[in-house]
Amino acid sequence: MTAHTWGSAHDDAAARALCEVALGAASGPGVEYADVRLVECEETRLYGRHGGARDERSELNLGVGVRALREGVWGFAAAPLGDEADVRAVAGRAVAAARAAAFEGTERVTLPPRPPSSGRYATDVTTDPFTFSGRYGLLDQALAAAGAPEKVVSAEVGLNAKRQHRHFADSEGSRQHQHLVESGAMVMVFAADEHDVQRRSYPNSFHGNTAAAGWEYVESLRLVEQAARVGEEAVALLTAPVAPSGTADLVIGPAQMALQIHESCGHALELDRILGDESNFAGASFITPDALGTLRYGSPAVNVTADPTVPGTRGSFGWDDEGTPAGRRELIREGVVVDFLSGRDSAARLGLTPIGAARADGWAYTPVCFATNVFLEPGSGSLDELLDRLGDGYYVDDNRSWSIDERRWNFQFGTEVAYEVRRGRRGRLLRNLSYGGVTPRFWGSVEAVAGPEEFRAFGMPCGKGEPKQWGFLGHGASPTLVRGVRIGVA
Incomplete structure (x- = not known):
C-alpha cells in the first residue's frame, strides 16, 4: 500500500467501511461500547553532522486498533492492516481481552452517554514537506554555518516531517477523519576548549521544534542564519563568567x-x-x-x-x-x-x-x-x-x-x-x-x-x-x- 492511498476520497470510503466491519465484530453479550482507530502514518527524518555523512530515515505504517468495554472492563487489540478478515480478528481479540480481564476485584468503568460527533479536520499546509526538494541543500548550508567557528567541535542539523490519516468510529455514532501534518528542524552545536564544553540549540533545545504545518514553517526558521548565531554563542559561552548562586x-x-x-x-x-x-x-x-x-x-x-x-x-x-x-x-x-x-x-x-x-x-x-x-x-x-x-x-x-x-x-x-x-x-x-x-x-x-x-x-x-x-x-x-x-x- 502506498504512502498516499488512504488520503484519496475513494480509499477514505474503504477505510470507513473497514471501521464499520470492526465495530460490527466488536459486539456480543455484555459489550457496552466499542471504538476503532484506523491510522496511516508516514514519517521522514534527515540528519547531518558536521564533517559526516547524511542520515536519512523513512517509515510508513498502517494499522487498526480496537477497544471494547464489556461489563465495565476494557479490552484492546491492534494489528497492521491487512484485509477485512484481519479487522474482524482484531475486534474479536479486543472483546476477548475484556472478557479475560474481568476477574473478581477488577474496577468497573462506566462511561456517561454522549452525543455523536462527526466530521473532518486537516492541518493547514501551504507546502507539502514530503515534496520539497531543497532539504539537502538547506541541511548542508546550515551545517557549514553552525560548524564555522573555530572552537565548535560538533554540529548537528535535523529536518523532519510527518503526516497521518486517522479514521475513528465508535458505537455511539461518531465518525471522524483527521489529516495531520508536521514539519520541523533542529540545530545543536557543541563548543569546547581545554576547560569546558558548552552547547547552544535552535529553535529549542534537544529536538528543536516541530509545528503542525508544512515546509513553510521550516523556511520561516531562517535556519542558516540562526545556525551561524548558535555556533558563535556556543563559543562565546566558553569564556563567559559562571552564573552565581x-x-x-x-x-x-x-x-x-x-x-x-x-x-x-x-x-x-x-x-x-x-x-x-x-x-x-x-x-x-x-x-x-x-x-x-x-x-x-x-x-x-x-x-x-x-x-x-x-x-x-x-x-x-x-x-x-x-x-x-x-x-x-x-x-x-x-x-x-x-x-x-x-x-x-x-x-x-x-x-x-x-x-x-x-x-x-x-x-x-x-x-x-x-x-x-x-x-x-x-x-x-x-x-x-x-x-x-x-x-x-x-x-x-x-x-x-x-x-x-x-x-x-x-x-x-x-x-x-x-x-x-x-x-x-x-x-x-x-x-x-x-x-x-x-x-x-x-x-x-x-x-x-x-x-x-x-x-x-x-x-x-x-x-x-x-x-x-x-x-x-x-x-x-x-x-x-x-x-x-x-x-x-x-
Whole structure:
C-alpha cells in the first residue's frame, strides 16, 4: 500500500467501511461500547553532522486498533492492516481481552452517554514537506554555518516531517477523519576548549521544534542564519563568567517556560496520575482529586489553559483518540486549579466533563492521558517592559538539563544561556545558570507575564505508559517574571 492511498476520497470510503466491519465484530453479550482507530502514518527524518555523512530515515505504517468495554472492563487489540478478515480478528481479540480481564476485584468503568460527533479536520499546509526538494541543500548550508567557528567541535542539523490519516468510529455514532501534518528542524552545536564544553540549540533545545504545518514553517526558521548565531554563542559561552548562586529575580524566556509548564503543570494536572492509575516515567502528582476550586497553584498572574483548537502546534487536532471534540478549557484560573487533563473514564470517576486529552501514539496503542496544547496565558506588555519591571536580575532561556521528583513537587532546571540584567537592561552573557524550587512556591512567585506579541509555542515529545508510547503536544508562554528564585547548585 502506498504512502498516499488512504488520503484519496475513494480509499477514505474503504477505510470507513473497514471501521464499520470492526465495530460490527466488536459486539456480543455484555459489550457496552466499542471504538476503532484506523491510522496511516508516514514519517521522514534527515540528519547531518558536521564533517559526516547524511542520515536519512523513512517509515510508513498502517494499522487498526480496537477497544471494547464489556461489563465495565476494557479490552484492546491492534494489528497492521491487512484485509477485512484481519479487522474482524482484531475486534474479536479486543472483546476477548475484556472478557479475560474481568476477574473478581477488577474496577468497573462506566462511561456517561454522549452525543455523536462527526466530521473532518486537516492541518493547514501551504507546502507539502514530503515534496520539497531543497532539504539537502538547506541541511548542508546550515551545517557549514553552525560548524564555522573555530572552537565548535560538533554540529548537528535535523529536518523532519510527518503526516497521518486517522479514521475513528465508535458505537455511539461518531465518525471522524483527521489529516495531520508536521514539519520541523533542529540545530545543536557543541563548543569546547581545554576547560569546558558548552552547547547552544535552535529553535529549542534537544529536538528543536516541530509545528503542525508544512515546509513553510521550516523556511520561516531562517535556519542558516540562526545556525551561524548558535555556533558563535556556543563559543562565546566558553569564556563567559559562571552564573552565581543564591537567590535572584528572573525573567524566563518562552522556550524554557515551555518545559517548566510541561514538567510542573502538564504532568501534575493529568488526572490518571492524580487518581493513582499511572506513575510510570513521570511519576504521580502532589495534586489530590478534591483540588478543583480550592488548590492555589500560583499567583493571580498564572492562567493556564488547554486548547488543541489553536492551530500550528503538535497538540492541535479536531478530536482526541477517544473521539472527544477539541475545545479550549481553563486548567488554572488566576492561580487556582479549576480543571484536570482527562479522558472519558477518568473524568467519569469524578463526575467531570472529559477535556479531550486521551491520545495514542498511532494504531498500536490504547489512548492514555497526554497534555494537548497547554499554555501559560499571556499578560500584557513587551519583553523590554518586563525587563524594566525586573530591574536587577537575570534573563534565562533554552533548557540544558532538568530534574523533577516523582510527585512534580521539587524541581531543578539548567539553562543554556543567561544574561545579567541591570536597571532593566540586558548585559553580559553568563554560563551554567541553574534554578530550582518547589512547584506551588515557584508559580506563586510569578509577578507578571509579557503580552501576546511575545508569546511563543513549541511542539514537544513526551513518553508515557507501559509499553511506552510517545505523545506529541504543545506548550507555550510569553517571557515570565518570577521573584526570589533559588539559583545555582551548592
